[in-house]
Amino acid sequence: MTTETFAGPQDFFQAQLRWHWIEIAFWLAMLLPFVLTPNYLVLASQIAITALFVLSLDLILGFSGIVSLGHAAYFGVGSYTVGLVSKWGWGEPLTGLLLGGIAAGLFGYLTSFIIARFRHLALIMITLGIGLLLVEAANSASWLTGGFDGLQGIHTWRIFNTFRFDLYGYTAYGYSLAVLFVVFLVARRLIHSPFGLALRGIRENGQRMPAIGAATGQHIRTIYTIAAIIAGIAGATLAETTETVSLESLGFQRSADVLVMLILGGTGRLYGGLLGAIVYMVARDQFSGLNPQYWYFWIGLLLIAVVVLLPNGILGGLTLLARRLKVAS
Amino acid sequence: MSENALATQGVNKSFGSLIVASDIELTLPRGVRYALIGPNGAGKTTLINLITGMLRPDAGRIFLDDEDVTSLAPEQRVRRGLVRTYQINSLFPHLTALESVTLAVCEQRGVARTWWRKLSVYRDEVDEAHHILSSLMLAPVCHRPTRELAYGQQRLLEIALALATRPKVLLLDEPAAGVPRDESKQLFAAIAGLPRDITVLFIEHDMELVFRFASRVIVMVGGRVLVEGTPQEIASDPQVRAVYLGKTAGALKHG
Amino acid sequence: MPPVFGVLFDGVAYGMLLFLMSVGLSVTLGMMNFVNLAHCSFAMLGGYVTITLMNAMGWPFLATLPIAFIAAAAASVVLERVFFRRFYNASELDQCLLTIGIVFVSIATAAYIYGTDQQPLQLPTYLHGSFNYAGLSFAVYRLFLIVVAVVITVALVLGLEATRFGAQVRAAVNNQRMARGLGINVDGLFAITFALGSGLAGLGGALAIAMLGLDPSFAFTYLIYVLIVVSVGGLGSIAGSFAAAMLLGVSDMAGKYYVPAFGSFLIYLVMLLLLIWRPTGIFGRR
Numbered sequence: 001m002t003t004e005t006f007a008g009p010q011d012f013f014q015a016q017l018r019w020h021w022i023e024i025a026f027w028l029a030m031l032l033p034f035v036l037t038p039n040y041l042v043l044a045s046q047i048a049i050t051a052l053f054v055l056s057l058d059l060i061l062g063f064s065g066i067v068s069l070g071h072a073a074y075f076g077v078g079s080y081t082v083g084l085v086s087k088w089g090w091g092e093p094l095t096g097l098l099l100g101g102i103a104a105g106l107f108g109y110l111t112s113f114i115i116a117r118f119r120h121l122a123l124i125m126i127t128l129g130i131g132l133l134l135v136e137a138a139n140s141a142s143w144l145t146g147g148f149d150g151l152q153g154i155h156t157w158r159i160f161n162t163f164r165f166d167l168y169g170y171t172a173y174g175y176s177l178a179v180l181f182v183v184f185l186v187a188r189r190l191i192h193s194p195f196g197l198a199l200r201g202i203r204e205n206g207q208r209m210p211a212i213g214a215a216t217g218q219h220i221r222t223i224y225t226i227a228a229i230i231a232g233i234a235g236a237t238l239a240e241t242t243e244t245v246s247l248e249s250l251g252f253q254r255s256a257d258v259l260v261m262l263i264l265g266g267t268g269r270l271y272g273g274l275l276g277a278i279v280y281m282v283a284r285d286q287f288s289g290l291n292p293q294y295w296y297f298w299i300g301l302l303l304i305a306v307v308v309l310l311p312n313g314i315l316g317g318l319t320l321l322a323r324r325l326k327v328a329s
Numbered sequence: 330m331s332e333n334a335l336a337t338q339g340v341n342k343s344f345g346s347l348i349v350a351s352d353i354e355l356t357l358p359r360g361v362r363y364a365l366i367g368p369n370g371a372g373k374t375t376l377i378n379l380i381t382g383m384l385r386p387d388a389g390r391i392f393l394d395d396e397d398v399t400s401l402a403p404e405q406r407v408r409r410g411l412v413r414t415y416q417i418n419s420l421f422p423h424l425t426a427l428e429s430v431t432l433a434v435c436e437q438r439g440v441a442r443t444w445w446r447k448l449s450v451y452r453d454e455v456d457e458a459h460h461i462l463s464s465l466m467l468a469p470v471c472h473r474p475t476r477e478l479a480y481g482q483q484r485l486l487e488i489a490l491a492l493a494t495r496p497k498v499l500l501l502d503e504p505a506a507g508v509p510r511d512e513s514k515q516l517f518a519a520i521a522g523l524p525r526d527i528t529v530l531f532i533e534h535d536m537e538l539v540f541r542f543a544s545r546v547i548v549m550v551g552g553r554v555l556v557e558g559t560p561q562e563i564a565s566d567p568q569v570r571a572v573y574l575g576k577t578a579g580a581l582k583h584g
Numbered sequence: 585m586p587p588v589f590g591v592l593f594d595g596v597a598y599g600m601l602l603f604l605m606s607v608g609l610s611v612t613l614g615m616m617n618f619v620n621l622a623h624c625s626f627a628m629l630g631g632y633v634t635i636t637l638m639n640a641m642g643w644p645f646l647a648t649l650p651i652a653f654i655a656a657a658a659a660s661v662v663l664e665r666v667f668f669r670r671f672y673n674a675s676e677l678d679q680c681l682l683t684i685g686i687v688f689v690s691i692a693t694a695a696y697i698y699g700t701d702q703q704p705l706q707l708p709t710y711l712h713g714s715f716n717y718a719g720l721s722f723a724v725y726r727l728f729l730i731v732v733a734v735v736i737t738v739a740l741v742l743g744l745e746a747t748r749f750g751a752q753v754r755a756a757v758n759n760q761r762m763a764r765g766l767g768i769n770v771d772g773l774f775a776i777t778f779a780l781g782s783g784l785a786g787l788g789g790a791l792a793i794a795m796l797g798l799d800p801s802f803a804f805t806y807l808i809y810v811l812i813v814v815s816v817g818g819l820g821s822i823a824g825s826f827a828a829a830m831l832l833g834v835s836d837m838a839g840k841y842y843v844p845a846f847g848s849f850l851i852y853l854v855m856l857l858l859l860i861w862r863p864t865g866i867f868g869r870r
Contacts, residue, residue, distance in 0.1 A: 009427055009459040012472055013449040067677050114860060120676060121619070122863040125815040128808070129856040136849040194435040194451060195444035197424075201432050204421035211381070211419070212433040213407035213494050214441065222442065252808075256684075263681055293695035293800075300688025307671075307682040 017192050026271065030177055034170070041169030047281045048176035049238045054261050054273035055180075055187055056230035061259075062267030063191065064223050065203035066115065067124050069255055070131025071231060073111075074104040076138070076250030078232030083151040083245035084144070091157040093240050097179065100236025101229045108228020112221040119206075128252075135250050150246030154239065165241060172241040179237050183230055187270060190226070199223055203268075260299065264306060266313025275315050333395070334359045334528035335411070335498045340379055340389030349375045351553040353389070357498065362529045364543035364560075368572060372552040373532045374416060377500050381413050382406050393498065408437075410497030414487040416506055416532070420475045426486055427471040430458035433493035461489050465519050481512025488519055499523070501531035505538055517541070540564075548572070590720045591841050592834060597726035599833025600733030601795065604788030605806065606813040607740065607825045608781015614757045614820015616774050618668060619676055621683040623785055624807040625690035626656040630786025631798040632694060635703045645708050649790055656786020657779040664778050669771075687803050694800040703798045711794075725794050732791065736784070740822060753777055757820040812855045818865025827866060 033044040053075055060066040078100035085091075085099055111130055118126055138145045146152060158164045163171045190196050198219050201209055209216045239245045248254060257280070265276020287295055310317045335357040342350040349372045357363055365373050378384040380391055382403040390399045393411050401409075421429050434454045435441040448455075462471045465485045470478060475486060484504060491499055501520075508516055520542055523529060533539050539546060539560060546563040548555045550572050556563065563569055609623040630652035637643040637651060663686070671679055711728055714721040744750035756763040756770050764770050789802070796806070813832055817824030832851060839850035862868065 009455050009471065010449050010452055012425075012427060013447070013455065017447055017449060061677075067680070118859075118863050121613070121815050121819070122859055124676075124680070125811060126856060126859055128811070129852050129859070132808070133849065133852040133856065136846065136852060140845055140849065189447065190444040192447055192449075193444045194432075194441045194446070194448055194454075197428060197432045197435065197448060198441040200424060201421055201429075204423055205419060208415075208419045208421070208490075209436075210402070210404040211407060211413060211415075212436050212490055213404050214436045215404055218442070222444070226444070259681075263677075293692045293700070295692075296688045297692030297696075300685045300690075300692065303681055303685030303688065307674075307678050307685065311678070 013192070023271070026274075027181065030181075033173065038168075038170075041173040042167075043281070043285055045169055045172040045176040045241050046238075047278055048173065048180045049234050049241070050258070050261070050281055051274045051277035052176075052180045052183060052234040052237070053231055054258050054265070054277045055184065055270065056227040056234065057258050057262050058267060058270060058273040059187065059190075059199075059227045059230070060224055061262060062269070062272070063196070063203060064199045064220060065206065066220065066224065068115075068127040069124055069252070069259070070127040070129070070134075071227075071258060072250055072252070072254035073131045073134045074108050074228040074231035075235035075238075075254065076134065076247075077104040077107050078235030079239040079245045079249040080138070080145060080151070080235075081232070082236040082239040083154050086154040086156065086239070086243075087151060091155050093156055093159050093175070096156070096240055097233050097236045100239070101233040104232020104235065105225055105229035108232075109221070109225040112224040112228075115224055116217045116220040131250070131252060131255055135247060135252070138247055138250055145247075146245075148247060150244060154243045154245065156240045156243055165243070176237055176241060179233065183233060184270070184274075187230070191270065195219070195222070260303060262313075264302070264313055266315035266317075269315055272313050272315035276313065279314065332358055333392070334361075335380070335394075335530070336392040337380065338390045338392070340376075340391065341387045342375065342379055342384060343387060348552050350379060350386070351551075353379075353554060355547070355554075357528050357530060359528055360525055361544055362531070362542050364539040364546045365530060365532045365549060366534070366539060366546060366563075367549035367555070370551075371549040373549055374502055375552075376549070377413055377502055377532065380500065381411060407494055410495065411500075412491045412494050412496035412498070413500040414491045414502055414504060416502040418480075418483050418487055420483060420486060420490070422476040423474055425472050425474055426462060426467055426478065426482075426489070427455070427458055429475060429486065430461055430489050430493050431455055433490050434458045434461075437494045458493060461492050464522065465489050465492075466515050479512065481508045481516065484508050484516060485519055492523075496527055498528045498530070501529065501533075503532050503534065505533065505535045587720065587841075589718075590722070591837050593720075593722055594726060595834030595837035596830065597723075597729045597795065597833070598837055599830040600730050601788055601792050602806075602809055602813050602833055603826050603829035604733055604736065604791065605785050606810045606817070606829055607822055608778075608784050609810060610814045610817060610825040611753070611757065611820055611822065612774070612778050612781050613814060614818075615753070615760065615770075615777060616672055617819075618672055619679040619683065620668070621680055621807060621811075622663075622686040622690065622803075623782070624789075624810055625687055625803040626660055626782040627785040627789030627792070627806065628690065628694060628798070628800070628803040629659055630656045630789035631703070631793050631802065632698060633786070634790040634793065635698075635705065635798065638705065639703075645711070649787060652790035653783040653787040656789070657783030660782030661775065661779050664775055668778075687807070691800045691803050694803075698800070700800055703793065705793045705798075707794055729791055729795065736787075737822075737826065744822065749773075749776075809851075812851070814865075816855055816858045816865055818862075818868030821865065821867035824865050824867030 033041060057068065057071050060068060081100045081103040082096045085096060114126060115123065139147055156165050159171065159175060165171050198214060201214065202216055202219060206216060235249055238249065261276040261280045262273045264280055265274065266272030284295065306313060333356050335355070337353050337355040340350055340353040353376060367373055375384065379386050382401060390397055392398065393406065393409055396409070398406050398409065398411070424432070431454055434457050435451065438454060440451065440454065459468065459471065462468050465488060467482060467485055467489060470482060475483065478486065488504065504520065505513055505516055517538065543560055545557065546560050547557045548563060548569055555572065556566055556568055558566065605624065605627050609620060612618060612620060633652045633655045634648040637648040638645060667682070671682060707725060711725045714723045744754060752768050752773055755766065756768060756773055760770055809832060813825055813828045817828030835854050836848070836851050839846060843850065858866070
């Protein structure tokens with residue numbers, strides 16, 4: 001904390017809510033791809049969607065301390081819901097988001113009862129197990145999910161009857177970015193609410209929470225459901241903008257990737273996850289020409305480096321740097 | 330309203346062949362300050378864990394204000410006013426002192442579940458948290474992260490967290506443990522300043538604290554209650570002296 | 585004889601392999617609480633050592649097995665000294681990430697050196713083929729696997745129960761602080777146990793080639809199964825690992841034989857239910 005002085009105790013909490021100029025700059029910079037790199041708007045749209053997904057993981061991992069190796073399950077449920085609804089004739093995008101979010105949220109709510117009861121290795125294995133189970137189930141139920149080939153016949157209608165999703169990606173990126181921003185605002189508000197404080201309490205010292213009267217189980221179930229809804233919305237957005245849904249949206253690869261992105265960027269700060277998603281996906285795109293083996297080699301080294309050198313991820317490193325510069329000046 | 334704020338009946342607990350609590354019968358009338366002393370390993374902290382619900386007793390019952398709370402979860406007992414502090418600080422390292430106590434106040438008032446309103450609108454809760462911190466002389470450092478506080482201040486924060494839950498019965502587990510001499514004055518003042526309607530049981534080795542604040546002393550050895558009495562009676566009890574054998578006679582005066 | 589016995593036989597063989605690959609992780613997790621997700625990289629290393637010795641240098645199969653063990657053990661010693669010991673007190677998440685990073689690097693390195701195809705392995709003739717009994721055919725190699733694994737298991741159990749080293753290991757797994765207080769050199773003990781466990785994994789990897797195949801993704805694919813065995817069996821418990829490995833091996837074979845449409849669904853479901861029933865594992869403590 002800096003040496004700011006506050007007139008009254010509430011000012012501290014008020015100050016945390018104020019928009020830092022870097023935040024505003026960040027969001028304005030998100031508009032740059034429209035102008036600077038119009039050829040990459042499809043990629044930008046993917047990045048925005050993934051950033052939203054990483055955000056949802058940050059809420060349970062970074063803020064509440066729940067390590068999940070199967071978070072893609074909720075992303076996939078959102079994707080498949082939209083895909084199926086669209087295949088059956090309803091392709092309106094905004095209601096699609098709603099349906100995807102609700103479906104994922106329902107699944108999240110049900111699984112949260114199991115999740116909230118465990119910690120440590122058992123929790124990690126259970127999240128992994130739920131994810132793997134869902135993939136196998138989706139694979140087997142190919143009459144519903146299209147199995148290995150994925151869903152066919154998805155067509156997303158225009159947004160407000162005006163904006164059409166096309167190959168250029170303007171609509172896709174605008175849509176994805178808007179969804180990301182709106183959900184981000186909600187997440188930001190949540191972080192600075194009494195509930196957000198309780199979550200941090202759980203992360204900092206889960207044992208102490210019952211001793212101050214906190215119903216920890218209930219808190220965890222709530223945040224897990226909210227995170228599932230957001231992951232579902234991200235999955236739904238992906239299905240709508242790409243008009244495809246496949247098993248990999250549920251798979252372990254996606255769960256692992258999103259974990260790597262969050263750690264890379266830095267947990268527990270919202271922007272860390274966004275940064276991690278951007279860096280990871282841009283890098284992956286740039287190196288996609290390379291043999292995939294090389295990719296895993298460098299990501300492996302990067303992971304080791306982050307754990308050893310930069311425990312708070314890139315954002316943590318940047319914050320440290322900024323602090324040192326401020327002290328020096 | 331009952332006469333006894335806290336009572337235990339026949340509480341027993343063992344881990345295999347190790348008996349950590351044997352037929353514990355405790356009664357704490359409303360508003361008293363009792364002390365629980367005994368050598369290390371006597372089972373004092375275990376008893377606290379049994380009373381607060383962190384451990385389930387093998388047999389026996391625990392009554393809070395005549396209500397049988399033996400089957401209630403820890404957070405439910407806290408909501409009914411049975412609160413403890415920890416011998417080894419159990420705090421929130423990266424939360425500031427104000428945030429920590431505000432959290433406890435919010436939980437106590439049942440508003441910790443709202444995720445759609447900013448914390449800054451909860452003026453009453455923040456005020457109450459600040460008030461508690463001020464009463465413990467922690468107001469000047471309330472914006473510092475817990476892990477940056479001095480050890481004595483952290484012990485006070487332990488008590489602040491407990492006070493935020495509006496306790497009726499407060500179990501203090503060695504509040505003075507590890508506090509350097511020059512910081513213990515504030516601690517003593519804090520304990521002296523505890524509201525009269527709260528019933529307090531504290532575990533202590535520091536005899537100065539025991540003599541200054543406790544009206545009655547309970548001595549535990551090897552999982553059972555050895556003897557109970559006023560501080561003067563206990564100080565001159567030959568059995569108690571035998572238990573503390575190996576320490577000099579002066580040890581019973583200052584911890 | 586009904587085909588269920590054939591399925592049981594194959595399941596037990598598979599389970600034995602899983603046991604060899606998992607027991608080291610279970611004991612080291614129980615002792616030091618260090619989440620080493622790179623454990624199967626040692627298994628993979630053992631496999632590739634055998635391949636190299638046999639295909640490139642013409643060694644006989646059986647002779648490569650001890651080398652696979654030693655190579656994996658040696659590699660683990662190096663990693664433990666250089667990296668892992670600094671993270672014994674780090675958070676679980678950090679340990680997971682560090683070791684996942686190592687898995688990625690190992691997979692990429694294996695792919696670079698050996699390519700991504702399955703490695704061909706020529707078993708010696710006396711381990712070839714199958715023998716018939718009561719109308720079912722049993723693979724000779726799988727019988728060999730079972731025999732080897734049983735011998736090793738007996739050696740492990742005897743070592744644990746009857747030697748001073750074993751007693752120290754049991755004490756350290758049970759209560760690390762107490763063990764230190766008794767004067768046991770827990771750090772040294774851990775280093776040796778870690779090497780032994782990784783060596784066993786390497787041996788398991790070498791033995792697995794003829795039954796499960798070997799390619800760079802081995803380190804990841806079987807990590808999931810090993811984690812299931814360890815978490816279901818209970819940390820630090822050899823008996824638990826054995827029971828869980830048998831359960832997993834037989835369930836997987838049964839599932840693939842009787843309900844192939846569901847693939848691994850059965851395994852994950854069984855694991856989930858078992859973990860929910862007993863979060864610290866069947867033989868776990870606490």
